[in-house]
Amino acid sequence: MSTEVPSRSTPDASDLSPSSAAETKKYKVIGTRPIRHDGADKVTGKARYTSDVLLPNMAYGALVRSPYAHARIVSIDTSEAEAMPGVLATMTSADLPDPWDKVENLGEGCINYAHLSGNVLARGKALYKGHAVAAVCATNAHLAEEAAAKIKVEYEPLPAVTWVLDAMKEDAPLLHDNLVTQALGEESARPSNIGAHIHFEQGDLEAGWAAADVIVEREFKTSSIHQGYIEPHVSIAMWNEDGRLKIWTGTQGSFVVRQQMAELLKIPVSQVLVIPCEIGGGFGGKIAVYEQPVAAVLSRKCGRPVKIAMRRDEVFEATGPTPGSYMRVKLGATKDGKLTAGEAWLAYDAGAFPGGVIGPGCMCVFSCYDIPNAVVDGYDVVANKPKVQAYRAPGSTHAAFACESVIDELALELKIDPLDFRLKNAVQEGSRRVDGPVYPRIGLIETLEAVRDSQHWNSPLEGPNRGRGIACGFWFNAGLQSSVTAAVNPDGTVSMSEGSTDIGGTRASIAMQLAETLGIAATDVQPQVVDTDSIGYTDVTGGSRVTFATGLAAYQAGLDIQKQMVRRAAELWECDVDQVTVEDGVYRYGDAALSFKELAVKLNNAGDPIVGRASVSPQVSTNAFGAHIVDVEVDPETGKVTILRYTAVQDAGKAIHPSYVEGQMQGGAAQGIGWALNEEYFYDDEGVMRNASFLDYRIPTAFDLPMIETIIVEVPNPDHPYGVRGVGEVPIVPPPAALAIAIHRATGCRMHELPMSPPHVWRAMQDR
Amino acid sequence: MxxxxxxxxxxxxxxxxxxxxAGDRATLLAGGTDIIVQLREGLRRADLVIDVKKIPELSQFEYAPETGLRLGASVPCWQIYENESIAAAYPALADAVRIIGGWQIQSRASVGGNLCNASPAADSIPALIALGAVAHLAGPGGRRAVPVAEFCTGPGKNVLQSGELLVALTLPPAHAGSGSAYQRFIPRNEMDIAVVGAGSWVQLDESRQRIAAARIALAAVGPTPRQAVQAAEFLCGKEPTEENLHEAGELAKQVATPISDMRGPAEYRTHLVGxxxxxxxxxxxxxxxxxxx
Known part of the structure; x- marks a missing residue:
């Protein structure tokens, strides 16, 4: 087992040393921290977001949204709006082609186009407050908004249901008359709000309970949470007279936007061009389309480009979120601390349409522990809420909150140190997850050892009302399809084109892998995220896959360039190809030696230009594990939790650009902390969200977080030439559980519900 | 909009x-930090927006230890906490204006506007009430003065009549041995609206051992800011011991009739009042x- 010594970053910004593994592997570029290629544009405000795009003669669209959580749409009258000066076109779902049931995997979950179309504009019924019902476009945004208010929609309100367990009841109001439960290949006889029942098992559960000396079972609840990206959804559509549709949008996947547009509008993909703009945060919430098809149809109707920008309340009420959940987890272990059995019963709401994130929730719930006998049941349940979308390790954070809380309680019951208990039961190479896969080489044990050896874990925590917690988290990380092309320039630099939209510094991490492969500096690669006409198919930026898979494509494109350079060097030196050697970017034949740059200059104007290309589709998970340590202080009078210190530890496989790995770990932890402490969709009895603004939907601000310390562990991924594992998602998983455990140590109260907001913590302290 | x-x-x-x-079709604009948001979000409609910042009397900002503070209705928040002697004389007001929004908001928003907006959760109003502030109004019928404690009549509603506007606020002089404070509870540490707010003012006696007079005002515990009169009276003549202050807190809870909403349950809000x-x-x-x- 080759365990790299973890490199450690501290709040001290002067620590810019490359990770230690880079020294052992003798990388020149990987593991260093060059300035990001898009940095200057970003910090000077020149980067182009969709809002910045202004086209000649552009019109502005606005949506009419349901004021009811559940209502039959009796009639829609657009005549008054259409009569207003400046109004150019209106539309309803009748202007979209009839959808058909077709399910497709968009990389971070499957999508049914009938449902997607019905989510874009309601058909027959509005299924949640904020569900788009009609749209209008006008010569300016204010007029469009006024015109939207003039579209008369008659509703027949219906009973609504927002809590997952209520939606599962026999007598619950049904959202879809034709939805039946899919369970183990069977369909239920009666319609139901339960779209699917998932069941996993391994071993002999009864024998597992029998072998246990201690068993703990607890139930947990969590509220719906939004991804909270700062940039609202904004798109421009221009449907030309020649039939070609151009879309400018901030998206996690320009090719999946192209695919969705083609399916929803029933036009060939070749008729759609998607131009990805910079993106102000996505976190899984900018994969499905919302306003894009509406803008497209309005554009076709009025003959102008149409821009639609959502307001913040629209973003909260109609996009995202991640589900509210009810979970029951039961674990048993022997006196000497070996887990013998586990059972989980999970119900996640999917929002208004089936197909939420219960699947990964079920796969992740026991993913950190070797539990020989286990059963997991999961339910995908529709409710009168916006359609659930992916959010950073979708489904895993809920499950970890439940599982890790029970793990902690079990350890205390057994009087075993909770960290030792985790180490004793941690999954490793060869462990089988409850849903089947057997892990290849993974780094959970090394991650927990890094926790054990960390300065934070070994520092004293003194004073009243204070406590420390730890928790683990897992995310699979995807492979999927990626394409890269790279052209060698006459000055020896390389222009690289890729299709992965950059939501987390991936221009840098992909360019650095190409630079490492070619033996040139990171600054000598100029990465560009290009449109869907300019690069081969590339899946979403999601599943923590881009640095791994698009990075792999960049590596292979580099090898392609190198092969061509060797051939050309052989021509130059009049020798056989296999007589040319390449090491660290230096091409040699006998005494002759030329660097990549020197060779590129010599090859200029001689022969074919050199262009490398590669496309990949790795079908593997890269399996990331993290563990977080948190110290809190709880105000005994108000229940308010102050985070004193926070450390995120994670196996990154190999950190290409350590600063961005740390940034992902910090960002994920910050979002997990928000989820844990204050974020929630606050619904009233009518199913209306009462806090659809950043004022009352409380994501943490800089005043609410300490500097989040990071420790990168590097257990190389055997499926990648540089050992990369995905890093972006797993850091959101441990925080709620770690904080619940820390609050328990500080107050003696077990928190079984998220968010652990001041009134909830205060209530728990009153009841103790 | x-x-x-x-x-x-x-x-x-x-x-x-x-x-x-213009009557109901007009709205006044000082800092605009409430009005512009309300207009944009369709919570308020207006055919005419009257900007009052160019009226000299509304920008008046005068302080003398002997006469107290005169605060024009459009004076932005930052001017209060940036002035050391005013912040020392009226610390509750300085506490409040330091936490109204971020500094961009504080550069525009006025205390007068915060009062006229009459939010039950407004931060400056309990501070003004605790400090004994008086609102000076002018309208078609002439001028009148109303104690801030009587200014708000409901959420977003106040005593201003049609065509009447707030000209200035006056605060009585702060004497030696007086002190005040405003605090609010929010789940985060910034950028939030009070779950509960409390402003307190005390005047110690010559010995500085006993409380000679006190005023306590609360935010977000009812449709208007509330004064906890009984709690304040209880303290008069008493030493400021922990027990007495605790008892005043318990008495203050009696005037609180909060609602349960996304900012907190009623029971929790009442607890926070104490x-x-x-x-x-x-x-x-x-x-x-x-x-x-």
Whole structure:
């Protein structure tokens, strides 16, 4: 087992040393921290977001949204709006082609186009407050908004249901008359709000309970949470007279936007061009389309480009979120601390349409522990809420909150140190997850050892009302399809084109892998995220896959360039190809030696230009594990939790650009902390969200977080030439559980519900 | 948001004339940090927006230890906490304006506007009430003065009549041995609206050992800011011991009739009234011990 010594970053910004593994592997570029290629544009405000795009003669669209959580749409009258000066076109779902049931995997979950179309504009019924019902476009945004208010929609309100367990009841109001439960290949006889029942098992559960000396079972609840990206959804559509549709949008996947547009509008993909703009945060919430098809149809109707920008309340009420959940987890272990059995019963709401994130929730719930006998049941349940979308390790954070809380309680019951208990039961190479896969080489044990050896874990925590917690988290990380092309320039630099939209510094991490492969500096690669006409198919930026898979494509494109350079060097030196050697970017034949740059200059104007290309589709998970340590202080009078210190530890496989790995770990932890402490969709009895603004939907601000310390562990991924594992998602998983455990140590109260907001913590302290 | 007319009169009478003529179709703009948001979000409609910042009397900002503070209705928040002697004389007000929004908001938003907006959760109002502030109004019928404690009549509602506007706030002089404090409870540490707010003012006696007079006002516990009169009276003549301040907090809870909403359940808000009343009284007493005008 080759365990790299973890490199450690501290709040001290002067620590810019490359990770230690880079020294052992003798990388020149990987593991260093060059300035990001898009940095200057970003910090000077020149980067182009969709809002910045202004086209000649552009019109502005606005949506009419349901004021009811559940209502039959009796009639829609657009005549008054259409009569207003400046109004150019209106539309309803009748202007979209009839959808058909077709399910497709968009990389971070499957999508049914009938449902997607019905989510874009309601058909027959509005299924949640904020569900788009009609749209209008006008010569300016204010007029469009006024015109939207003039579209008369008659509703027949219906009973609504927002809590997952209520939606599962026999007598619950049904959202879809034709939805039946899919369970183990069977369909239920009666319609139901339960779209699917998932069941996993391994071993002999009864024998597992029998072998246990201690068993703990607890139930947990969590509220719906939004991804909270700062940039609202904004798109421009221009449907030309020649039939070609151009879309400018901030998206996690320009090719999946192209695919969705083609399916929803029933036009060939070749008729759609998607131009990805910079993106102000996505976190899984900018994969499905919302306003894009509406803008497209309005554009076709009025003959102008149409821009639609959502307001913040629209973003909260109609996009995202991640589900509210009810979970029951039961674990048993022997006196000497070996887990013998586990059972989980999970119900996640999917929002208004089936197909939420219960699947990964079920796969992740026991993913950190070797539990020989286990059963997991999961339910995908529709409710009168916006359609659930992916959010950073979708489904895993809920499950970890439940599982890790029970793990902690079990350890205390057994009087075993909770960290030792985790180490004793941690999954490793060869462990089988409850849903089947057997892990290849993974780094959970090394991650927990890094926790054990960390300065934070070994520092004293003194004073009243204070406590420390730890928790683990897992995310699979995807492979999927990626394409890269790279052209060698006459000055020896390389222009690289890729299709992965950059939501987390991936221009840098992909360019650095190409630079490492070619033996040139990171600054000598100029990465560009290009449109869907300019690069081969590339899946979403999601599943923590881009640095791994698009990075792999960049590596292979580099090898392609190198092969061509060797051939050309052989021509130059009049020798056989296999007589040319390449090491660290230096091409040699006998005494002759030329660097990549020197060779590129010599090859200029001689022969074919050199262009490398590669496309990949790795079908593997890269399996990331993290563990977080948190110290809190709880105000005994108000229940308010102050985070004193926070450390995120994670196996990154190999950190290409350590600063961005740390940034992902910090960002994920910050979002997990928000989820844990204050974020929630606050619904009233009518199913209306009462806090659809950043004022009352409380994501943490800089005043609410300490500097989040990071420790990168590097257990190389055997499926990648540089050992990369995905890093972006797993850091959101441990925080709620770690904080619940820390609050328990500080107050003696077990928190079984998220968010652990001041009134909830205060209530728990009153009841103790 | 649709188009509206904009006027920026430089004379008080002109402003009153415009405002009286337009009636409900007009709205006043000082810092605009509430009005512009309300117009944009469709919570308020106006055909005419009258900017009052160019009226000299509304920008008046005068302080003298002997006469107290005169605060024009459009004076932005930052001017209060940036002025050391005002912040020392009226610390509760300084506490409040330091936490109204971020500094961008504080550069525009006025205390007068915060009062006229009459939010039950407004931060400056309990501080003003605790400090004994008076609102000076002018309208078609002439001028009148109303104690801030009587200014708000409901959420977003106040005593201003049609065509009447707030000209200035006056605060009585702060004497030696007086102190005040405002605190709010919010789940985060910034950028939030009070779950409960409490402003307390105390005047210690000559010995500085006993409380001679006190005022306590609360935010977000009812449709308007509330004064906890009984709690304040209880403290008169008493030493500011922990028990007495705690008892004042318990008495203050009796005036709280909060609702349950996304900012907190009623039961929790009532509990916070006790905590914040005690904490602000303790802070006010500590400040009173050292204050010299």
């Amino acid at each position: 649709i188009e509206f007319e904009y006027a920026a009169p430089t004379d008080l009478d002109e402003a009153i004339g415009l405002f009286a003529q 905590v914040l009343t005690r904490r602000t009284l303790a802070a006010a007493v500590e400040r009173a011990g050292t204050f010299q005008p």
